[in-house]
Amino acid sequence: MSKLILTVDDSASMRMLLKATLTAQGFRIEAANDGNHGLERMLEVQPDLLITDINMPGMDGFGLIEEVRKLPQFRGTPILVLSTEFAEDKKTRARSAGATGWITKPFDAERLASAIRRVCP
Template sequence: MGKSILTVDDSASIRQMVSFTLKAAGYSVTEASDGVQGLDKAKTGHYDLILTDQNMPNMDGLTLIRQLRTLPAYRSVPILVLTTEAGDTMKMQGKAAGATGWLVKPFDPQKLIDVVKRVIG
């Protein structure tokens, strides 16, 4: 199996689209419905990439990124934010929190695959 990706989004339809797109490209995908569940899954598994939404209940994406960056296993793992937030201020906050990159919804499946390949191969 290919590289392992954790996708965190409160929208089931977005999670399904992301999973379908990435699995079709040969990646192994695990889904989480919010930042709390994403953090739990990250602590119990190992992922080559984490893809997270920003606006979610329980724990937002930036908080999730900050929490992940405190864990030795995720200090250098790429984290991409996939969100409807397109403002420069939010992107700068993402970069400050430790995000590797920023993608805006709705996403183009081929662009998502291209970015993932560039980040983790």
């Protein structure tokens, strides 16, 4: 069965782009529009992988990663950050919160799929 990925981004166009790109790569996709919604969806759909933006209203990506990592059932779930941010301090903060990897927007579909397969075989 194909892997289920939860994408969390406040941009509707980015959620649609991720869904189209990742569905074409054979993944099943669920989406959320911010960190709070993302945490709810994590509990509902129990994804194999979380992809989250950092800059979102309400709970940002850092907060979402921290909250997800507090839940025992998601301690081993890979989390990829997909963001326009690329500053080293942001990447360090994401890793400290529990992120598995970082991909900078705009993303290349093949590189994204490769990164997903690396962290979620």
